[in-house]
Every structure is written in structure tokens, then in C-alpha cells.
Amino acid sequence: MSPRQRSARRRVRLRPADLVRLGTIGPRTRRLRTALSALGIALGIAAVVAVTGIAGSHQEHLLRRLDQLGSNLITVTPGKGSDQQPVPLPPTAERMLGAIGPVQQVTATGATRAEVYRNDLVPPQQTNSITVLAARPNLLEVLHARMGSGRWLDGAGENLPVTVLGDRTAERLGVTAPGERVWLGGQWYTVLGVLAPNELAPELATTALVGWPQAVAHLGADGTAATVYLRAHPERVPQVQAVAAASADPASPATVAVSRPSDLLAARAETRSALTGLVLALAGVALLVGGVGIANTMVVGVMERRGEIGLRRALGARGGQIAAQFLLEAVLTGLVGGVGGLLLGVLTVYGYALAQGWPAAVPPYTLLAGPAVAVVVAAVAGIYPALRAARASPTEALRSA
Structure with missing residues (x-):
């Protein structure tokens, strides 16, 4: 080549x-x-x-x-004043807490002056340690609760003499099925349903829940929240905790009790x-x-x-x-x-x-x-x-x- x-x-x-x-x-x-x-x-x-x-x-x-178990659930309740007596939350507490940016959902229960009995023949002092509370319609959604039987308070039921019982309340009153009646606040109320046990809000097990308008009109409720439940963004829970008391009661944040789900957050x-x-x-x-x-x-x-x-x-x-x-x-x-x-x-x-x-x-x-x-x-x-x-x-x- x-x-x-x-x-x-x-x-x-x-x-x-x-x-x-x-x-x-x-x-x-x-x-x-x-x-x-x-x-x-x-x-x-x-x-x-x-x-x-x-x-x-x-x-x-x-x-x-973990979020369903409550790692992002914050509970705001009345704290104690200088005389060690509970200080009610202001009427604006629920609305102000819902205005916090990272808060995704807010609901509340309110106190009433009523008692509940199985019938009108039970002596007044035998209350069985049952509390009657006013409830917002979205209470179950925020707490991820469910009904054991029957149905929850809907828009129409808020204004009617109907109630939803906690599971232990139904047991103490001897209520076995929805549709039965209980003596509540001096009149007959029909039981719409019974709650299933809830780990996030065990206090509801011994309550009888009624619609908010019905409680204000007939059961002596003043329309003020007794307990406010917040669902915050999971990554922003510490920030919401830090401002929750001041948001609920700007004049006296020291009298507001804010839950701290630190164990669940750490987990x-x-x-x-x-x-x-x-x-x-x-x-x-x-x-x-x-x-x-x-x-x-x-x-x-x-x-x-x-x-x-x-x-x-x-x-x-x-x-x-x-x-x-x-x-x-x-x-x-x-x-x-x-x-x-x-x-x-x-x-x-x-x-x-x-x-x-x-x-x-x-x-x-x-x-x-x-x-x-x-x-x-x-x-x-x-x-x-x-x-x-x-x-x-x-x-x-x-x-x-």
C-alpha cells in the first residue's frame, strides 16, 4: 500500500x-x-x-x-386565672384561631346548662357525669371521628330537639339504638346516633351533643366555644402552637390552655x-x-x-x-x-x-x-x-x- x-x-x-x-x-x-x-x-x-x-x-x-392520630391536632381550652378558676374563651376565639395561616380546619364544642337523663322520672342528682355540649357540624371531620350507629347532626338537625350520644353516654343511659328518646334540658330529645370511640377526643365519650343553634335557643348556651379543635399543616404545628393562645385571647393569652402533641410530633x-x-x-x-x-x-x-x-x-x-x-x-x-x-x-x-x-x-x-x-x-x-x-x-x- x-x-x-x-x-x-x-x-x-x-x-x-x-x-x-x-x-x-x-x-x-x-x-x-x-x-x-x-x-x-x-x-x-x-x-x-x-x-x-x-x-x-x-x-x-x-x-x-400519624396525622390521623393527631400529630397536627391542637386543642385550645380555657385556662385558669389568678384565682385558679377557669377563664372562658372570648366569643371571637374560634374565628381568630381559624384565621391563623397554617390552620387548615377548625371546629368547636360549647358548654350548656342542660343535663340529660334516661327519662323524666330519674332524680336530678343522678347525672351519671354526662355533659351536654353544643357541637359544630364539622366536628367529626376535624377529629376524624366516625359514627358507631345512626347518623351525625346535619344542617336540619341543628335546629331540632335531637342529640348524638358518646359511646359511654349511651351505655350509661341504656340507649341501645338510634331513634330512642332521652330527657334532655327538660324535654324529650330523639337520639340520632351514637359515636364510636375516638382516641383523639376521649372526652366526647361521656357527652350528649346537640346542634349549636338548638343549644343557644333552648339549653342555655351562650354561643362561646368551650373547646376549639384545630388541624394545622403538619410542618407548621409548632408555629401554630406558639401563637394560638395570643390569637384566642389577645388581652390575656396566659389564661388560654393550648395542647402540645409533642410526643406524636416527635414520632x-x-x-x-x-x-x-x-x-x-x-x-x-x-x-x-x-x-x-x-x-x-x-x-x-x-x-x-x-x-x-x-x-x-x-x-x-x-x-x-x-x-x-x-x-x-x-x-x-x-x-x-x-x-x-x-x-x-x-x-x-x-x-x-x-x-x-x-x-x-x-x-x-x-x-x-x-x-x-x-x-x-x-x-x-x-x-x-x-x-x-x-x-x-x-x-x-x-x-x-
């Missing part, structure tokens, strides 16, 4: 379009092997997405459960921190396992084609062109496998969460990290053996075929 021919050969370059077409020859002509390689990559990425998504869904489920923060660490650890392990699988698939695929590499070198292909070809094949295979693994992992997470009754939560970073990791790892795993084969002489590459 003359020096001019050798110089022309060294100057041969592949256009980008030719390189792309050359890089897709392998996936198009070796479909089964390409499909198996992409499947191995997809399973690795699916494992990463599934592990992190299931752990994230479990975390979301636990956090919601929520600890749970979130621990589970976040667990998700990251599992993601790291899954990425490591998936990366090893991807690397093994790409190395084997490239080494199997050393004969082809030797033949192309013998026909004049440059080492850089061969390396670029196999790098492009690795990237395409990694991209296909990464996208497929992402879809498979997301479907797995949603299916598992649906079966467990959890909220599905796929960490957003995995939606981009999955395919990106597959492409990067596939490229890193594919370029080394490709460069090694490209540096080999044609005779050695053909001999190994």
Missing part, C-alpha cells in the same frame, strides 16, 4: 448519520440478544424504582396514619427521618445490584462480538469508530431498558400500594434517575471492552472469534 493510500485511509471519517445507522445495526439485526440485554437492564432499573417506591409509599402511609419526625434514610439506603443497594447486572450484560455482549470487531478492523475501520459504534449501541440498549424498567417499576409500586391500601408514592427523582442511570452505567460498562477490542490487532480479534 502506497503512502498516499495509507494517508487517505487515516483521513476516513464517519458522518454522524452514518455512525447512528451503524450503531443501530446491532440492535436491529440481533433482536433477541438486544431484547435480553434490555430486559436485564430493565429488571435492574425496575428493582430500583420498585424498592424506593414501595418504601416511599409505606412512609407516606405511616405519616398519614412523626423520627419516622420520616428513619424511613427517608431507609429509602435512600435501599435505593443505593438496588442501584448497585442493578449496575452490576447492567455491566455484566454489556461486557458479555461486547466480548461475544470480538470476531466482528476484528473483521471490521481488517476492512479498514478505525479503533475510534468501533468504540463509538459500541458505545452508541450500549447507550441505546441502556435507554430502552431504562425506560422499560421505569414503567415496570412504577406499575409494580402502584399495584402493591393498591393491594395494601396505601397511597402510591414514587420518589420524583427516580423518574429521571432510572433511565439516566441505565444509560450511564450501560455506557461505562460497554465502552471499556469496546476500547479493548478496538485496540487489538485484527488477527488477534479474528483468532478469538
